[in-house]
Structure formats: structure tokens, C-alpha cells
Amino acid sequence: MSSKDIKFIRITHLKGPNIWTYRPVLEAWIDIGDLEDCPSNVLPGFNERLQEMLPGLIEHRCSVGERGGFLQRLVEGTWPGHIMEHVALELQNRAGMQTGFGKAREAGPRGIYKVVIRTRNETVSRVAIQAARDLVMAAIENRPYPVKEVIANLTQMVDRLCIGPSTACIVDAAADRNIPAIRLNDGNLVQLGYGANQRRIWTAETDQTSAIAEGVSKDKDLTKSLLANCGVPVPEGRNVSSPAEAWEAAQEIGLPVCVKPVDGNHARGVSLELRTQSEIEAAYHLAEAEGSEVLVERHILGDEHRLLVVGGKVVAANKGEVASIVGDGIHTVEELIESQINSDPRRGEEEDFPLDTVRLKDHTTAVLELKRQGLTGQSVPEKDRHVLVMRTGNMAMDVTDLVHPDVAELAALAARIVGLDIAGVDLVAQDISKPMKAQGAAIVEVNAGPGLLMHLKPASGSPRPVGQAIAAHLFDENSEPRIPVVGIIGQENTTGTSHLIAWLLHLQGLQTGLSSAKGLFLGQRCLQAQSGMEWESAQRLLINRSVQAAVFETTARHLLAEGLPYDRCQVGVITSMPKAAGLEDLYIQSDEQMPNVVRTQMDVVLSQGMAVLNAEDDEVANLAQYCDGEVTYFASSEDHPRIVQHRSENGRVVFWRKNHLVLAQGPQEIEALNRHLPAIDKLLKNQHLNCTEVLAACASAWALGIQTDLIRAGIKSFGQSPGAH
Amino acid sequence: MEVSRIRALRGPNLWSRQTSIEAIVSCEPQERAMIPGNEFEKQLRRIFPAVGPLEGTRPGEPASMAHALEKITLSLQNQAGCQVTFSRTTATEEEGIYQVVVQYTEEAVGRLALSWAEKLCQAVQLQSTFDLNQALSELRDLDEDVRLGPSTGSIVDAAVLKGIPYRRLTEGSMVQFGWGSKQRRIQAAETDTTSAIAESIAQDKDLTKSLLLAAGVPVPIGRPAKDLEDAWQIAQNIGLPVVVKPQDGNQGKGVTVNIVDRDLFNQAYETAARYGEVLVEKFLPGSDYRLLVVGNKLVAAARREPPLVVGDGTHTVKELVDKVNADPRRGDGHSTSLTKIKFDNIAIGRLKLQDLEPNSVPEKGRRVILRNNANLSTGGTATDVTDDVHAEVAARVVAAAQMVGVDICGVDVVCESVLKPLEEQNGGVVEVNAAPGLRMHISPSFGKGRNVGKAVIDHMFPNGDNGRIPIIAVTGTNGKTTTVRLTAHLLKANHLRVGMTNTDGVYVNGRQIDDGDCSGPRSARNVLMHPDVDAAVFETARGGLLREGLAFDRCQVAIVTNMGSGDHLGLNYITTLEDLSVLKRVIVLNVAPDGMAVLNAADPQVAMMANMCPGNVTFFALDPHQPVLATHRAQGKRVVYTENGNIVAQQGKKSFRIPLSDVPLTRQGQIGFQTENVLAAVAAAWAVNVPWENIAQGLSTFISDIQGVPGRFNVFDYKGATLIADYGHNPDAIQALVHAVDNMPAQKRVVVISGAGDRRDQDIRDQTQILGTAFDEVILYQDACQRGRSDGEVIQLLREGLAGAARTTHVQDIQGEFNAIDTALARLSAGDLCLILIDQVEAALAYIQGKVNETQLTLSK
Secondary structure, eight states, X not given: OOOOOOEEEEEEXXXXXXXXXXXXXXXXXXXXXXXXXXXXXXXXXXXXXXXXXXXXXXXXXXXXXXXXXXXXXHHHOOOHHHHHHHHHHHHHHHTTOOOOOEEEEEOSSTTEEEEEEEOSOHHHHHHHHHHHHHHHHHHHTTOOOOXXXXXXXXXXXXXXXXXXXXXXXXXXXXXXXXXOEEEOSSSSEEXXXXXXXXXXXXXXXXXXXXXXXXXXXXXXXXXXXXXHHTTOOOOOEEEESSHHHHHHHHHHHOSSEEEEETTOOTTTTOEEEEOSHHHHHHHHHHHHTTTSOEEEEEOOOSEEEEEEEETTEEXXXXXXXXXEEEOOSSSOHHHHIXXXXXXXXXXXXXXXXXXXXXXXXXXXXXXXXXXXXXXXXTOOOOTTOEEEEEOSSOOOEEOXXXXXXXXXXXXXXXXXXXXXXXXXEEEEXXXXXXXXXXXXXXXXXXXXXXXXXXXXXXXXXXXXXHHHHHHHHHSOTTOOOOOOEEEEEOXXXXXXXXXXXXXXXXXXXXXXXXXXXXXXXXXXXEEESSOTTSHHHHHHHHHOXXXXXXXXXXXXXXXXXXXXXXXXXXXXXXXXXXXXXXXXXXXXXSGGGHHHHHHHHHHTEEEEEEEEEETTOHHHHHGGGGOSSEEEEEESOTTSHHHHHHHHTTOEEEEEETTEEEEEETTEEEEEEXXXXXXXXXXXXXXXXXXXHHHXXXXXXHHXXXXXXXXXXXXXXXXXXXXXX | OEEEEEEEEOSSOSSOSSOEEEEEEEOOGGGSSOBSSSHHHHHHHHXXXXXXXXXXXXXXXXXXXXXXXXXXXXXXXXXXXXXXXXXXXXXXXXXXXXXXXXXXXXXXXXXXXXXXXXXXXXXXXXXXXXXXXXXXXXXXXXXXXXXXXXXHHHHHHHHHHTTOOEEEOSSSSEEEESOGGGOEEEEXXXXXXXXXXXXXXXXXXXXHHHHHHHTTOOOOOEEEXXXXXXXXXXXXHHOSSEEEEESSOOTTXXXXXXXXXXXXXXXXXXXXXXXXXXXXXXXXXSEEXXXXXXXXXXXXXXXXXXXXXXXXXSSOHHHXXXXXXXXXXXXXXXXXXXXXXXXXXXXXXXXXXXXXXXXXXXXXXXXXXXXXXXXXXXXOEEEEOGGGOOHHHHHHHHHHXXXXXXXXXXXXXXXSOTTSOGGGTTOEEEEEEESOOOHHHHSOSBSOOOOHHHHHHHHHSOTTOOOOOOEEEEEXXXXXXXXXXXXHHHHHHTTXXXXXXXXXXXXXXXXXXXXXXXXXXXXXXXXXXXTTOSEEEEEOOHHHHHHHOOSSSOEXXXXXXXXXXXXXXXXXXXXXXXXXXXXXXXXXHTEEEEEEEEEETTSXXXXXGGGGOSSEEEXXXXXXXXXHHHHHHHTTOOEEEEETTEEEEEETTEEEEEEGGGOGGGTTTTSHHHHHHHHHHHHHHHHTTOOHHHXXXXXXXXXXXXTTSTTSSEEEEETTEEEEEEOOOSHHHHHXXXXXXXXXXXXXXEEEEOOOTTSOHHHHHHHHHHHHTTOSEXXXXXXXXXXXXXXXXXXXXXXXXXXXXXXXOEEEEESSHHHHHHHHHHTOOTTOEEEEEOSSHHHHHHHHHHHHHHHHHHHHO
16 A cells, blocks of 8 residues: 555654764654655655745755755755654754754665654654654645744743753753763753762752752841841841831931842842832832832942852853833833833843843833833833833843952852852942942842853853853862763673672772662662663662762663663673664664664773773674773683784783683783682582673773772672672 | 849850840939848749849848849749849949849840849839739740740750850851851751752652652652542552642641542542642551651651540540640640640541541540641650661661752651661651751650750761861950951961951951951951851950950950050949959950960969969060069960060970061060060960961061051151151050150150040049150140040140159140141151150051151152
């Protein structure tokens, strides 16, 4: 039966490094049926329709490697799977989820393809790939397709489901330093680093951000008194509980004053530069409506600034932008706000825009500001009259390079007094490039969990690498975000090897996690007896804050269906080349395909890491080329040509010489083990371990820096000490 | 009787180490010496029988009404449950005026007690009624309101036992421990290292559960539900019985456990949904346990039971509840070990589920549960089981705490028994609570109380640290400011960030953070709160000491430079030199047991303070043979003196020498009073273990110019004449200055002086009397602040002092400080010397510097 349709056979989320790339991807298996006979160049008008729907495709370089490359492929003729890949990526990018990597490959049988797209969120990519299929079909069949609505929907999904831009900038900065990240919830809680060496962030909070300090920062009164005690200039003021008392306080402090809620966040309920009793009383009610006590303070002259303090240093500073309009004698204030303020392309409703849209109904302070000037939203200001609309809330101008050292020092001190490692310090100053005291400047607030976006996308000035600063605060040059990770794959001998390596790491004094065919283990304890190699289970080891080293046994099936549970490993072990048999459902038909699957285990070895390869398996040994780190070969005899060759090149080799297991590098060698020792003899005879497993494990232990005598003792005691598994 | 001035002495003070209320009380003649033998006492005892014995200032002396006020204030606080013991009443030299001092534990309570005591005295006098119960209950309520709650209180108590100083930062439960760079903070059972992220994680039960699962901690499986149907589906998948609860809840609100059928499930869902997203979980059989983890240790465990009554077959539920609530251990709030069972709608609703009503009579032995949760605050009970916890259980619970990342937390475990591993009994961790209540562990309803406060403090201050930074307190009549600045400089040479207060301001690590006279406790407290202070040097003036007491409970070093014949005598009931030395020795009395008093051996009033010092003593004096110093040296104790042009610090056979020529401040040792200040500062630096090379280096780099020590022997060159500006304002200071300038060669000697109005007449006259022997010309001016004296009065006194002067030949009075300076400068020629005793330090120094600069400009032209 003839069918010109694209059908999904299966969609798989590969959560970790996989045969396609290091990063998570969505792998869709499709059946294009008789469209196999319809490459793009034979579908009349198809290419034009597609470009019209997604003009951005011109940017796709594709295999041609230059702008317009993909369009060139369309003209030459390419098949729907490949087109879907590019359409899905374009949809994702348009929705704000930046992804570049994609692949489309024939799976074997006619019309069956594997289409792969990089994903930062599984749910979004599933919708994107479905939409890509529908869009391509619509273009083929010359039907209309609601591109705009689909992108809008995807955009909403991205906003809701992906980590926010502030968190993303930290995660990206960490990634640049090769620090892995694991998202821990549906929100912005992210773990950087692995196991015991991990740190956590939640937007601009770190695991070192003190809860008490956050409490202090929310209590403006307490913050101010703590700062004042330490000589940090603050606006003097006092709490009041009635409009009358507010006026009384204002007179005592000296006009002008500002009135604000004690416990408020952001600029809500804040009124500035008040001089009259009626203004102050009105402002009191506005502040009171925010639900906490009300504070009357001396109004500090100057502009608002936000200084971002990270780990004791000011890393970015922005200046507040005053929003104002100029009357024309014709339009109302509201209309002028639209035409003169909201028309600014930097303003928008979403978090991504550097500036907020001004809507009088949302900005009660703006209403009050206007009222003080005798205006409402409906007033028509006379021609050329300057009307101030808002003076808080938009800290959009980068002034980092102007900050005077005295100002920076006091801002950092303020954060330290409150006790915050990351803080947004709000200060009012007439000139940020001059010392504070002389100009009557003051620190007005210290905020926990400050927004980073204003520094990443300032409306003017340069963006600041605040993500890098936070990553550097969490991990200084000397700290190691990773824990030793060992990955093992092979047709056989992998379980015993992984258990023996875990045992040796345990004896080394490290709390060691192990994911193997026998289950999931933590130290001496079995956490679960089944499915220990499944991605979700295995990843638990890396989330665990007590785990100091982790060993992962993997199979080709797990690699193909889920990806690896870690991004990189210290030691990658391949004991033998797995067979294709049993993987037919994954479109693996022959053993020849296997090296290409298994090479992922080599791809993920860190540059300072080690590959441990079976020299006696040519296919395995050939994968050495994909390893960024060093290579250790093992073999049952020191005479194997590959062992001889590698040793001559000063590489590490491990082999059996009669009854001795030898670790050798160049001319140096250590006899690590004698198989005639009763304990080892028993171990091998009882088939707890075999000779290959001992070789692979010893080579790995050596790579992990475990001393020979501990290796020897560890192998002797393997499976014999109480509680060992 | 009238109570005129009330002060709170918030630190060690003239009277005692206790925080106390001090009141000035005036008594009518008939109110003095009236007890015993007066109707007053009889009446008083009738109304307030618990008042202690009424005695005069010394046993056997008759007591005044002020004495009665004192004892009533003390007894009222005692009766209200405050642990106070110290009180004292002293007659001043003014007839009928008394100083009444009564210890307090809470300032507000102390003040209220005093005001009630005054009312009681009046009621007795007027024979009107007085409601003692009202007074006591107000005091009790206020005390409960303002004092620290039991959780925070237990931590603070543990800190105090360990010698860690503390200070409340808010009226709530936020407390600072330690000082300066060593400070830490807590808020109830949270510390400043309790992570905000970890707290958010703990709040999210689902996230917590998934993390605990990752850590291999047994948890009840389940997940949040989208709606009722989804919830029921989850329940079916997990298998009944289940628990239904709000995702983000606290204190057990909206939780229903052991749900076995659809009807109850629907109700439970509705209840939980009121608090937000609903979580459905496997119900774990067994009891509720709360395990407290501090740091990486399990420190306490309690089994918790919901509020319940047991039927007796005769009483109704309501009656049974009343009976249980009659237990005196059950209070209304958090302060007692048990709380009354609340008999409200929630309780009645819970009864309904057991087919009971408030008036039902449950059969004998039937346990009737009044609430779904086991919180103490709603009437539950806690039984200590700390010693029962199996090591495997403890390990899981600690793993849970570490996984979430909270350093102090209460882990809720449900299991049949903590005696065996959770894995063996289907037990699990159901919740991790940040900022856990400690009451159930400190005073459990049953079983042994645990010192969890100590565990928290040991966690925050490991290895015996007590959060203290060295405090060096400096007092005396003259030389305080120079000694403070020099001592601070020597500490700085030891790479410490120094906080310093003196009469010119507050300085932290070189930055001035406050100005004006900052020699009081408020400024000192600010320094102790500053996060960048590793050591503190405080000028401790009399004013603040009288007003508020010390800012610290004890100091590492107390320096008393000298007493001389005193200064400011006659103010605030400090009339004699003895009074003054009793006041100034307060810092010596409060030296730490391992601390050091640095005392001037040559000043008898100062030397006598040695006997009062709980720590060690270093004596200093210029003269190595000064008897007090020589004796001390012979005893093998620390002394600092000068000998053959060297400063010598000696203890037994060990000694260290620094040539005076390497100490610019002393001008080769010529300026005696500066040399004494140096000896004191050296002794202090030695006491806090500043290495000798750093002391020597510090001494060589300390310059007494207007930047280094403004107003303290600042020397200028003016057209070849020597100008010396100094703030000296009492006879001793002027005597010392005269000695110092005597050593400086000069032709004509001119002095400019004013008199401060707040000194006694004799003290003002004495100043010019001394000057008259040493100066050829004296320029008098009237200073800015006459402090209550009439115009010209001070000038007159100064002139009187010059009558019959041995050396002075020219006296002139001038209006205004700057005019006086101008006049003096005009009279100088090269080779002359002029001592200017300045008043407005900063302004006058700036003026003089300006004049000096002018001449140099002229020269350079």
C-alpha cells in the first residue's frame, strides 16, 4: 500500500552522552513510507513554501558549512527526515531554546530514519518534533500551517519548563569550565559538579546563601541598623504605624522623605521624595497596603544604583533609568507613556526584556508620582512639559567601570554584614564614581537572590559576565567539581570488574557508588537489587552529596536507549566489543555497527583521564583514537604486540606474567599480584572473578592512583570481608 | 518619694557585673530611716508578704523608702519567675537622695517591676488598694513575651556556659554569638550556615523525597496529584492505606493519615487542598519519631504522640480533656514542657471520625485521638528515645540531613521502633524540617531531657573556640587616647584588623566609621558587631560607664594609665578621687581570668587596683626602682619600665629592650607622659602575644602628628618657633605637659589656654597655677562651651590661678579660640616655644596647620 506520510515509530529521550553527541538529544524514529521517493527537489513549490513558513532556515549551515547551506541541500534534494530535523531545530530556536545539533540517518529498512535533535527540555522537544512533522507535511501537501501560534505555544513552554535566563547564565559559565550540571527540580534548582563535590544554585542563591541572612535582608529596618552600626551610610528613618505618625517622623527626619513597607520586595508600595503632609499620608496608605509595617526615611538625593556583590566583590553595577515623558498638548499621559516609553524596543512584558513595560494599573507608584505633579493617566500635559513617570524599578544602565573603590568596598561590606554571599546592593548616589560619604550617598537595601538579567542584558553599556563570577565563587581555581567516575562497557567481564573497582575505591576510604547489573550500591550497602544500570537509578549516585567516587557499568542497550548517566569520566573501560545480537529492536543489525556505539565510552573520557582497553580485542583497541586522555592496555600476556608497542612508547600496560600481574610503564614495572596466593587462587577458582576482570580492575585502580599494596590487599579481601558484595 | 532618673546598666557596671536598673530616688525626711518601727513595713507585708527583709545599706542600719523600693522591685521580679538576686541602695552625699540599683534579666521587665514597686509604695503610703496579682501577671506575661523562647534560650544558655558572649539582634529569636570577625548568628534553631536553598528543598516534600531516594534513605513512595481523580489513581497504584497531605505544609496542617477508603480519601483530599498542592503517599505503619540532627550527628530523638485521652467509662471526652489539661505542666504557649490540648473544631472533627462527640463517654481504656498530628504545640506529647536509636537508623537520618543540606534539622521518621533498621520494618523518613523546635528534646513530656543547645553551640564553635576577639579597654585620667591609638597601631603591626573607639571617633581597619566622642559602650558594641574586626581597643570613659555600664562582659586587657588627682570630679555623684577610682577600676574588675591588667605602678590609686583584678597584672613605670614595680618584678611577674634610654619589658629572667630613640612619640624619652603611654601600650600588646619584632616595628612607625593622634602633643614648626597643640584640660595633664616642654629648649615660652566650665573651680585655678611657674606669657580665651557658667566666670578663675605666678610676666584674655591662637603666634619669634591648649580639636588643629602652611608657602616663594 502506498503512503506518503511521515509516521513516528518511536521517540526516545537520550538523557546523557550517546552515540550522536555528548549532550541530551531527542531521537525520533520515523517511517516516511513512499516519501522516500520524494526528495525536496521533486516536490513542486515545496522549498519555497517551507522557506516562507520558516525564513530563519537560511541561517542553517548544515553539512555545506555556510549560511544558506541547508537551503542548498533543499535545492539539491534532501529527504523529509533531514528536513524535519532542521525544522524542529528552527522551531526550538525561535521559541528561545537554543539548540544547534541535529542528525538524520537511515536506520536500515526502506523509509525508516532516525532523526535526532539536541534538546534542553524533553517536553519542549517532543512538541517541537511533532510540530516539525506536521509543518513538513503541510508544506508537502500545500496546506496552511499555523507557524506563529505553534511558536508562541513553544515559547510559553520554554518559559515555563526550561531554566530561567539568570540560572542559565551560571550553568553556561560552569559548562565553559567543564563543570557538569544536573537540574534537580522543575524550577531553577541546579546542581553543579558531582556527588560530594557538588554545589547547588537556585537562581542567584547558592547553597552558601544563609537563610538567616535572607531573613535579615528582608527586614529593612534590621538591615539598616546593622549597617549603620558598622558605619555604612544608610538613610536614617523610623517605623510608623499611622499616617499622622508618618508625618511627624518626616518632620523629625527632615524633608524630603520616602515612605515604604518594612517587609516589601521590589519597588512595590515605595514612594519617594515626598514633601507635603498629604503626599506622605497617601504614601503611608500605599505602603501599608503591602501588608507590613511602614517606614519613613530621609530621601537620599541622586540616582538609584544596583551593585551586584558576589563572594565579597562587586562584579557588576547598574544605574536606574528614570522613565519620563514630554507633553505635546494633545495626547494623554497614558498615550504618551505608550508612544514615548513603551515603544522602546528594550521594554516588554517577559523576563527576557531588559526593561518593563509601564502600565499605570500595575505601577501604583507611578500613579502617585504623576499625582504629585498634579496629573493622572488621562491628563494632557502641555507642550514640552517634562513629566517624570517612574524612577525606580529599571536598573538598566551598566556602570560597572565607573564604581569608585570606596563605594565598592562599602557595598561589599554591606553584603558581609547582612551575611549574604551573593547580594544586590541598592544604593542611591549622585555620582557613583565618587566616595559615598562626601556626596551624602546611602545604601538603601541589600537584596538576597538578586536578578542577574539586568547585568546580562543592560539597556546600555556592556553585559557583565556575572555567571562566570558566580561559578568562580562556587568553584575557585583549586576546587574540583568532579568526583572520580569510572565507566565500564563490554560484552562480558564488566560486572566483576566494576564491583572490584568499587571495592578498591571503598578501601581507599572513598564513599563509593556503584551502578551495575547486580543493582545500585552505596558503599557496602545495596540500595536496590534491580535495574541499577538504568539511567535514572545510576544518576542518583551523582546527585548524592555523600558520594566521593562512582563506578558505572553500562551495556550497549543502555547506551543506545538512554545515553550515559554521566557527562565525562575519569576512567573509561572497555573489556570487549559487545555483540549486536539482541539489539535488533534498536535497528542494530550487525556487529560492525558496534564500535560506533561503544566509542561513546571513549568520547567521554576526560583529557586528564584514562582509557583502559583490552589489547587483545582489535576493535576495542582501535577505539583508543577517540580518547582525549591517556590509554592503558591490558592483555593476558606481555608479548602481545600492542602491549609491546604501547610500552615502548612509554604507555601504561597491565598483563599477566606467569603467575604475576604486572603494572608496567616504560622500563618500570611493579608486580602487583601473585595468583598463587591462596586468597587469590580461591577467588579465581570460585569464579568470583576471572583473570580479565582482575586485569581491567587493576589497570583502572592504577589509573585512579590507588597504591599497589592496597590493590593487592583489596583483591585478596574481595568478596571475603563481611558485608562485601 | 520621687523616682527621678532611671537608667538601664546593660553591662558590667559600677555596682556589679549584673545587668541592672539604676534609679535616682529622693525621699522626704519622714521617708528616710523609717524601717523598722514604722506602719509602712506592716502594711507592705500585708499586701506583699513575699518581699524580703528590709534593711539599710548595711545590716542593722535603718532603711528608707528607697530601700523598700529596691527590695520590692527585686521581689516582684522573683515572684514573676525572673532569676535575679542583686540589689543595692546607696545614699548619695545629697541629703535624702539615693541611688537604687536592682538586677534584671529582661530590661523591660526590670523597668516595669520598678514602676509597679513605686505604685506599691504609694499604695501603702496612701493606704489604698493594690492588685498584686495584676502586677505579677503583667510582669510574668511581659517576661514570657520578651525573653528568649525555650529553643533559642537553650542554645544561648549553652553558649554562656562555654564563655561565648552573645547579644540579641532583634526582639525575636535572632542572636549574635561572639564578636567581630568571629561572630556567628542564630535564629531559633537555624544558624548562619543553614542554607536558604536547603530550607526551600526541605519545604518541598516531593523534591526532598526524590533527593532522599537518591541518597538511599527509605522514603514513602508517592507523588503530588493533579486533581482528586489523579490522587485516587496514585493511591490505587501505591496501595492503601495512604497519607494525604499538602505539598508545602507545616505543623501538620491539612494532613490525614491511614486512609483506607474512598470516602475518607475524598475528605482528606479536600482538607489538604486548602493548603495547596496535594501529595499522596504510602502510609507507613508505626509511630511518629522526631530525630534531631546537628552537624553530622544525631543528637536527640523523641517519639511523638498526638493529643489523646483514654476513656474511663464514666467521663465525657470533654471532661477527660479538661482533666488532662489540669496538669500543671501543661501551659498555653511554648514555654512549658507540655501544652494544653486544644478542644476546637479540628478536635471535634477528629472525634467525629471516631464516631464520638464532645459529650460521648468513651469506654474504659479506649484511646481517643484529638488531632491528627503529634505536635507539642497542639497538645501532643514527646518521649525521649535518644538512647534507643539503632546506628543504622541514625546513619539514614544523618544522610537525609546532609542530602537536603541543612546543618540543623528535625527528621520525621515513621516506623514501628527505632531499635532496628528502617529497612527491616518498612519504616521511612517522611519529612526533613529546617529550624526544628527543640522543646521536645530539652524537656520531653517523658524521659530524659537532652542538652541540644550544647550540641548546636559545639557545632558552631568547634575545638573550644569561644567566639571572642581580644578586647583591650583603656581608661585613666590622661593619656587614654594616645594609648588607645598606639595599642591599636601595635596590633595592626601584628596584621590584625583592629576596631578602635576613642574620643575622636570609631575606626575599623583604618576606616573611620563614626565621629565625635565615641568613648561610650554604644560605639564599642558597634565595633564588636563589625564583621571585619579581629581585635578591639576601647577608650572607656566615665560617662558611658555610668550611663550604661560596659559594652562587654569581660576584656582581655584593661589599661589604667593614671588617676592623678582626677578629672570631672563632682559630676554624677562621683565626688572624690576614691569614687572615681571605684568607677574606673570596673574594667580591671572585668578582666578575663586569663587576661591582664596593665597598671601604672607610680600612681597609688591605679596600683591599688591590682588587688581587684581576676587575671594577671603588668605594672609599668618610668622608674625601674619604683617600689611597686620593683616588688612585682622581684616576684617574677611582668613589668615594663625605662632604663638607660631603653624600654624594658621583663618577666623573671626574660627581658626585651627597645631603645627610646626608636620610638619617635617619646622624643628620645624626653616627653615623660608619652613614654608612660608607650609603656602601657607595650604591656598591652605583650599581653595579647604580639611578637616583639612587631611591637618594635609598630613603635618606630607611630607618629604623633595631627593624623596619628590629633590633639595629643602635636608639634609644629612656625617661623623657627616650636608650636605644641594639646587637648590637655586638667591639672595632671598640664603638669605632664609642663614637664615635657621643660625638656625642650626655648627662649620665650607662651601658652594659650581656656577652661572648661564643667570642672570644679579649684581644678580650673590649678591649671593656670601650674602654667604660671613655667611660661612667660599666658593667653586666656573663653571656650565654646561654658557648661552653665556665666560669661567671663572661667576667665576670672584662670586669672586667679595666675595670681603671684613665679614666671609669667604677660597675661592677656581674648575672645575666641582662633583669635587667641593668632594673638599668640604674633608674639612669637624664632627659638620661642608656644603651647596651645586647644578646645575644638579638629577645627583648631586645622587652623594651626593652615597657619603653618602659610609660612611655608611664603618660604618656598
